[in-house]
Amino acid sequence: MDPDQDLAAMNRDQLVAEVKRLRAGIRAHRDSTGHDLCWHHPDLWGLLPERVTPEVAVPPWPKFLRGCLRYREALERELSNAPKADYEYGEKET
Known part of the structure; x- marks a missing residue:
């Protein structure tokens, strides 16, 4: 069974909306910073x-x-030139 078979039934507008939704999820994962880098991201998997x-x-x-x-x-x-997030886990970033 093809896990992407749902795409074949989508029209252009639906496909564009799906691409935008997936891009937003990828960007959220990409833009993780500080202590969030240490966590797994089930929200990303939930996009499937x-x-x-x-x-x-x-x-x-x-x-x-x-x-x-x-x-x-x-x-x-x-x-190596990235800014340092110098705060403990659970503290608010300053």
Whole structure:
């Protein structure tokens, strides 16, 4: 079964509306910043028409934290000039 078969039944206006909805979701994910970078984003998955509960596998704590460190190190390499969000999780950004 093609998970995108619903698209074939849409007219041009419906397709344009769907593209705009998907772009808005992608932009929201892309524009995550600060501590929001550390969270998974089920809202992004919710943009798909099929309703499934993803089977998320979570690594054990030490491996998970090592992955977080590698992700942060990659951000430092790839976005070294990015502003720093210097606040604790749960605090309001200043």
